[in-house]
Amino acid sequence: MEYNYTSASFSMHGEQTISPAPPPADPIPTYQPNRPDSYYPSALNVFERIWHDRYHFLLQKGLELRPRYRPGWTPSWLNTKEEFLLSEDSLEQPFPQVMDAKRMKDGIAVCLKAVYRTPKEAEIAKYLCSPELSQEPANHSVPILDVFRDPSTPDFEYLVMPLLRPFDDPEFQAIGEVVDFVTQILEGLTFMHSHNIAHGDCTGANIMMDARPIYPQGWHFKANVCAPDGVTFVTPLARIDHPVRYYFIDYGVSHHFLPGQSRLVLDWGGRDADVPELKKLQPYDPFKVDVFTVGNVFLKDFYQVSAPLYHLPCQLTILTVPEKYLGLGFLADLIKFMMHEDPAKRPSCQIALEKWCRIKGGLNPTTARWRLRKPDETVGERVVLDAIAAARHGIHSLTHLFNEDARTW
Structure with missing residues (x-):
């Protein structure tokens, strides 16, 4: 039997009105909930x-x-x-x-x-x-x-x-892991810019990692501390021994320019509220915004504990806030360089990468396996964590992390 979607009703004055027919049925089947008794929700949201x-x-x-x-x-x-x-x-x-x-x-x-x-x-x-x-x-x-x-x-x-994971999940454990991350991200952003693409929102939320080297058995999408079965807890391998690859994701606010096209845009930009030029509704260079934003990732995720960036000049802020991890002072000059408040004086990503390669070349390769220490660790915590780190140290050599042509995969 055919079902007639057109239905009749009567108005307040007794006149018959015809309501419009609803849209045709969806071409795919729709969810029919199965609701047996359960104290935990047994239906899909x-x-x-x-x-x-x-x-x-x-x-x-x-x-x-x-x-x-x-x-x-x-x-x-x-x-x-x-x-x-x-x-x-x-x-x-x-x-x-x-x-x-x-x-x-x-x-x-x-x-x-x-x-x-x-x-x-x-x-x-x-x-x-x-x-x-x-x-x-x-x-x-x-x-x-x-x-x-x-x-x-x-x-x-x-x-x-x-299937990727947030770049900082699990947390970084060694200085060499941070060095590798900074190298990959600056290389990746420089590559993107060399093809006339500005990401526009390269905050930490849009940087992910392929974690298969440290989770060889995989992980569950919604319970990422567990194996794919969603129940068994798994312990990741150390990324200092099993290097991962980092990726930029999400090009929803990105810009792809033609050769010779003006690189000034006028929009709301990404989610980094600290970018000085995004606080004014005027044309800006999205490539310089990318450089600032990535510098801000290095600042907030590795260098400083708090982020009063919008209250103080950038250079003063970086020099006065407490460190998130001890032993990463070599990042300070790079961060200040990338986060200059005047975009005209801010470097291109290529120049920032060149500066980073010089900084990296001056680091002692033996520090690669040094544990990342936090300022608020107690003496007891420090002794235990240092002992664990020493046990893992072995005789590995990670000189390649600090070379000019560092491999990142």
Whole structure:
């Protein structure tokens, strides 16, 4: 029997009115909650239902979502003596934009990101990982493994990327790890700028790492202290012994300029509220903003404990705030150089990289394995942590981290 979506009703004056027909049904099946009794929520949240509804579509693309998002899913902890915390399918995803999946052809874990189709994000991301650029060692732009449109909302598309972790999770443990990070990030940003692309928002939130070298067994997308089973705790290897690769992600506010095109833009910029020129609504050079922002990452994530940057001149701030880690004083000159308040006097990323190579070349390679100490450690903590670090030291040589042609992979 055909269902007529047009319905009739009567107005206050007794006149019959015809309500407009609702839009046609979505071309993909929608979530039907299975609600058995459970003291822990046994239904998907509103954002998860979007992914559930695309399960079969993604499967056709060679991507399999976790069991929680399969049609007809019933929580595994029901009618058992197991706690829901010990069930992988109890791990909820509270954000609608990203989701993990398994690539069927090789079992590799990937991350899916839903983005609004604009000329910027997907196009810049695809350009930076094109065959001719992806082989460049200095390219630290996140690889894009696939791109396809949403079957129900063509204005949205999915970017398929490797499953990455925040660059500082787990925390840095050795001075050489920081040296490697600074080198990779400056190389990556210089590479991006050399291709006329300004990232626009290269804050710490948009710097990730491929952590497979330190988590060879993998990790769970929503419980990243656990193995892929979501239950078993895993201990990472030391990145000083198993170097990782860092990537820039998210080109939503990036700019790609044509050769000879003016490099001044007028927009709100990224999320770094400390950039001096973004406090005024006037044209600015996004390449100089990138340099300041990356310098601010070095400042806040490695050098200073607090960040009263908007109260004091940059040079005074860096010299007066307490250090976050002891032994990283060699970063001070680089940070001051990159964060000059006057963008006209701020260096290009290439010049900042050259300065960093000179600083790095003057460091003693034996400090590479020195443990990163925090100022607030107690004497007892320091003794124990130093003993652990000494046990790991061994006879490794990391001279290459400080060479002019340092390898970062």
